[in-house]
Amino acid sequence: MMKPAPIQFEQNxxxxxxxxxxxxxxxxxxxxxxxxxxxxVSALPEFEALREQAAAIKAHTLENLADYLEQFESQVHATGxxxxxxxxxxxxxxxxxxICHKAGARTVTKGKTMAGExxxxxxxxxxxxxxxxxxxxxxxxxQLAGERPSHIIAPAVHKTREEVSELFHxxxxxxxxxxxxREIPELVDQARKVLRGxxxxxxxxxxxxxxxxxxxxxxxxxxxxxxxxxxxxxxxVHIVIAGIEKIVPTLAxxxxxxRVLARSATGxxxxxxxxxSTGPRRDGDLDxxxxxxxxxxxxxxxxMLGNEFRDMLRCIRCGAxxxxxxxxxxxxxxxxxxxxxxxxxxxxxxxxxxLEESRDLxxxxxxxxxxxxxxxxxxxxxxxxxxxxxxxxxxxxxxxxSRYLLRIxxxxxxxxxxxxxxxxxxxxxxxxxxxxxxxxxxxxxxGAWTGARxxxxxxxxxxxxxxxxxxxx
Ligand code: SF4
Numbered sequence: 044m045m046k047p048a049p050i051q052f053e054q055n056x057x058x059x060x061x062x063x064x065x066x067x068x069x070x071x072x073x074x075x076x077x078x079x080x081x082x083x084v085s086a087l088p089e090f091e092a093l094r095e096q097a098a099a100i101k102a103h104t105l106e107n108l109a110d111y112l113e114q115f116e117s118q119v120h121a122t123g124x125x126x127x128x129x130x131x132x133x134x135x136x137x138x139x140x141x142i143c144h145k146a147g148a149r150t151v152t153k154g155k156t157m158a159g160e161x162x163x164x165x166x167x168x169x170x171x172x173x174x175x176x177x178x179x180x181x182x183x184x185x186q187l188a189g190e191r192p193s194h195i196i197a198p199a200v201h202k203t204r205e206e207v208s209e210l211f212h213x214x215x216x217x218x219x220x221x222x223x224x225r226e227i228p229e230l231v232d233q234a235r236k237v238l239r240g241x242x243x244x245x246x247x248x249x250x251x252x253x254x255x256x257x258x259x260x261x262x263x264x265x266x267x268x269x270x271x272x273x274x275x276x277x278x279x280v281h282i283v284i285a286g287i288e289k290i291v292p293t294l295a296x297x298x299x300x301x302r303v304l305a306r307s308a309t310g311x312x313x314x315x316x317x318x319x320s321t322g323p324r325r326d327g328d329l330d331x332x333x334x335x336x337x338x339x340x341x342x343x344x345x346x347m348l349g350n351e352f353r354d355m356l357r358c359i360r361c362g363a364x365x366x367x368x369x370x371x372x373x374x375x376x377x378x379x380x381x382x383x384x385x386x387x388x389x390x391x392x393x394x395x396x397x398l399e400e401s402r403d404l405x406x407x408x409x410x411x412x413x414x415x416x417x418x419x420x421x422x423x424x425x426x427x428x429x430x431x432x433x434x435x436x437x438x439x440x441x442x443x444x445s446r447y448l449l450r451i452x453x454x455x456x457x458x459x460x461x462x463x464x465x466x467x468x469x470x471x472x473x474x475x476x477x478x479x480x481x482x483x484x485x486x487x488x489x490g491a492w493t494g495a496r497x498x499x500x501x502x503x504x505x506x507x508x509x510x511x512x513x514x515x516x
Contacts, residue, residue: 052403055378060495064203065375072200076366079310080417087306097303098421100296101357105348111257111290112339118260122322124335131342132162138338139164139249139282140171146280146334148173148246154264154271155179156251157195157360158284158340160382161395164249175249176241178270180234187214193376195383196308196362201375204230238270248274248332250320252285253359254300255337258293261321262337265304265314272318281320281332286340288356300359303419307361343395351430352394357420358387364414364424370407379404386414386424393431402440405431466505474503 059065084090104111116126127142129135143151151168153159153175165175165186177186181198185191187210192198199207204227211230212223215237224230250271252262262283264271275281291297305311324331347356365371365385376384381392381401389404398405405428414424435441441449455462477483477500485493492498504512 051380052378052407055380056374059374059378064206065201068201068203069372069375072194072197073366073372076310076362080307080363080366081310083306083310083312087302090303090306093299093303094419094421096299097359097419098357100291100299101359101420102354104290104292104296105288105353105356108287108290108348111292112287115255115257115260115290118257119322119335119337120260122260122335123325124260124322124337127336127338129162129338129340129342132340135162135284135338135340135342136164136167138336139284140167140173142280142282142334142336143168143171143173143247146246148280150174150176150241150245151247151249152176152178152242152245152274152278153182154248154250154266154274155182155198156249156284157192157382158251158286159249160192161286161342162284162340164284176238176245178238178242178268178274179266180231180268180270183234183238184210187211191377191382193384194362194365195360195385195387201377242273242277245274245278247280247282248276248278249282249284250275252283252289252337253304254291254297255283255285255289256291256294256297256319259319259321261319263297263301263317263319265301265317267309267311267315269316272316275318275320276330276332279332280334281323281336283320283335283337284340285337286342287344288358304359304361307363307417307419347394352390352427354422355387355390355394355427357422358391359420360387361419363417363419367413367417369409369411369413374407379407386428387422390424390427390431398431398434398438399440402435405435463505463507467508470501470505471503474501477501 087093119126127138129138149172151173153165156164159165168175177183179198181200182192184199184202184207185193188202193201202210204225207230208223208225211220211233215233218237220233220237224233250262250264253265254263255261256263262285264275266272291300301313301317305314320335323333323335344356347353362385364387365376368385371385379385379388379392381388381396381404383391386408389407392404393401408425408428410425410428412425415422418424436446455465480500482497482499483493484497486498489498
């Protein structure tokens with residue numbers, strides 16, 4: 044279940060900034076994601092046009108979502124599958140458990156599903172005596188570690204190779220794997236060997252969905268490991284867990300979204316595996332499940348459709364906004380205390396779980412706008428974050444001190460002459476105090492800033508002043 048822990052946000056951040064292993068892992072991952080995306084985008088001249096198209100497809104779908112959802116349900120029925128509607132995480136878990144009980148399931152394999160994380164399906168399965176087994180390598184690592192994902196496409200991005208080596212040694216030794224492995228290919232190979240048996244034991248396979256195609260009633264997943272395909276095809280029952288916003292009208296629309304998704308996420312032209320699941324196995328099929336179920340989750344999304352946060356439902360979970368966010372890059376995903384981290388999570392979590400519960404998240408942003416510029420479906424993330432901050436102000440969720448300071452700021456900012464006079468005075472003073480130093484390591488009322496980084500000293504003149512001087516003959 045989505046449980047943001049906003050009250051601990053500040054403590055989480057402090058802990059993350061002081062965690063040397065996390066900082067190493069984040070620095071390595073960040074540059075890799077950014078470089079690969081840049082290379083993939085620059086190799087495709089029509090990428091910007093595709094972004095426009097992708098955003099338009101999602102906007103059109105949201106505009107007509109009720110109709111498309113009904114059509115999708117009919118199409119799933121027509122292909123022999125079933126759709127289950129869930130307003131809340133509890134209802135979604137109940138639907139999953141009912142299917143599992145009917146199938147007599149003891150073990151469930153799982154592909155990566157953020158919607159599954161959102162509803163807390165692993166916990167629900169475990170409490171019902173059904174063992175969930177994560178099969179995506181990153182998800183498997185964090186399941187062994189007893190943690191939640193820290194990134195929406197790379198759940199174990201915060202783990203160093205040494206930590207994974209230690210985890211595998213600890214958990215795989217009782218299974219007869221005695222050697223301590225250190226190299227990535229060896230670790231991957233060992234995980235494969237352990238998971239192979241689990242795939243064959245599973246009674247039910249649960250996957251998420253990148254897209255749900257109305258035209259065919261299919262669910263689409265993209266993976267690089269092929270684990271999603273084994274999860275969807277080997278067990279007798281396949282359950283897809285997805286938010287209602289995953290609907291896409293046609294296969295042609297899906298192709299557009301796939302082209303921007305992989306490039307934005309991992310810098311690939313396409314993911315290694317793109318799998319369409321349509322209904323249960325038909326006569327003559329060589330493989331596939333006997334039952335196909337889609338659990339469609341609302342969990343606050345219908346409210347979002349009708350308010351100023353509708354654009355957030357365009358999200359295709361590529362993770363680019365996380366990879367390009369300086370705040371996420373510094374603190375990692377766990378510090379957000381919610382299932383969805385980074386810029387998209389800072390909007391989605393308050394919109395779904397409530398602003399009061401996650402009041403710190405909209406503030407975890409410098410409004411630099413890099414997320415806007417890389418989002419493949421052109422979500423105006425910083426505008427939505429500003430809208431959340433306005434809402435916080437209206438709901439009086441801003442501290443008295445901040446309200447007081449913002450009122451003073453507003454008073455001054457609305458009076459340009461006073462503003463310029465005060466700016467010149469303050470900057471002149473700071474410039475004099477700092478003469479020769481270039482930067483401050485401590486400042487009164489700015490301890491939170493200078494505690495983590497230096498404050499550049501002003502040069503003794505405001506921008507406006509310099510601008511005017513330059514223009515004068
Ligand atoms: S908000 Fe945009 S960039 Fe961020 S995960 Fe969603 S689609 Fe990707």
